[in-house]
Amino acid sequence: MPVARPEPQEPRVIAHVDMDCFYAQVEQRRNPALRGQPTAVVQYNDWKGGGLIAVSYEARAFGVKRSMRGDEAKRVCPGINLVQVPVARGKADLSLYRSAGSEVVTILASKGKCERASIDEVYLDLTDAAKDMLLQAPPNSPDEIFMEAAKSNILGLPSNASEKEKNVRTWLCRVDAEYEDKLLACGAIIVAQLRGRVLEETQFTCSAGIAHNKMLAKLVSGMHKPAQQTVVPSSSVQDFLASLPVKKMKQLGGKLGSSLQDDLGVETIGDLLSFTEDKLQEQYGVNTGTWLWKIARGISGEEVEDRLLPKSHGCGKTFPGPKALKNSTYVKGWLDQLCEELSERIQSDLNQNKRIAQTLTLHARASKENERDSVKKFPSKSCPLRYGIGKIQDDAMKLFESGLHEFLESQSTGWSITSLSVTASKIFDIPSGTSSILRYIKGPSSAASLDLPASSSVPEDPSLDNHLNVTPIHGEQCEPSTSEKVDAKRYSANEGKKISKKLPEVKASHPRFLIL
DNA sequence: ACGGATCAGACA
């Protein structure tokens, strides 16, 4: 459920930057023959030509859409180039796109707070940069960047097609503008500059929205695509929201939005204005109620987080229909593959970013045969994460077995798994520099204390994993793998509570580690 | 009999 955040007093300048059909651009950069050609990226192509996950604008012109199948795309656009997502260990491997996304983030983070919102999107807080510009070089002259910014779309600005750019130019450097609008104008110039750098340095185009909060920036970043940006002056907010279909608002694309339509007869955000805050709270609770009341008025206090890296790493695969996994041997095989990729990714995160993941979670979907609509869910399970491919594989399998027993408790003859995933989460920075903060303790086998190699290089070779295993200290009985049988209780929440009472200091912003 | 693979965040 959405929650309202306290609203900052000072006007902020927030941008949402969104890469245009990102995976398609990545493939077009990789293979120049695809540039300017209708192109789509598909994953797996054995069934109906695979599923489209990105469609170039050349292909969209033919009516090709995401969520089409490769076969269908070929029908509406026979000349389309279908590029497959790389496959590794029998599953789609997105690493190519992840690293391309990192290239972009690195550039976009250079002008202020930057939050990685997804593999191809960021939010920026450009308030300080915009204020600086306003003091030192307020918009006026026709330099190059300014000319780019002049191609912005200004929401609510009357645009006589022919005079549009002139209108935008005058809007951008109005001397009599409100302070807020001047800040936005500076923001637009900064974003134009950043997008220019992204294009120069990566060859990728992106679109952006510039507004006073994240909600509005996000709403308009996709309004003019590709390779364009849109500004939302305060004066245009009410009219804009008034006619905006509720389902278009972030967080209202699902059940909550449907409930607004079905239960309250709300079709547009503007319709929300006729409800009191109390009424909305009564319907949806205090948090969601006040959130709804505020977004109807264009108010959103959500801050841009300073975070360039993901908070978790997950690997998963689905096994649709006939491909469902029907015994533990198959499950083990696929789980091993997934864990191998996961291990590789967290190992890179450790080496490159000095971050350690603390929790391993297993997720599965299952169906039971022979049972009238058995919609019982397969329970997800987690445990302390121990580094090293073999350990992760062992632990993941134990988690699966634990979940499977619970799943089958009621009864049932046959089961089959239709999706599997493993996730590493609770990722902490390793405080660098003064290693005195860190307390590394050798495991039970030997009792000396130990430091991370000062060179800061951590072995990436998986074969070395055995020598360096880092585990959060409160994962005391961190091994499901030592013993022959593992009781599901071992993973229960109670254990953790006891331990954290014993060691209250682990609640600090960084964990203490055990090296086995 | 799932668009698929990932992510984030709120709630109990």
Next chain:
DNA sequence: TTGTCTGAT
């Protein structure tokens, strides 16, 4: 805190 659920891309 774990696990569930929602929502987004």
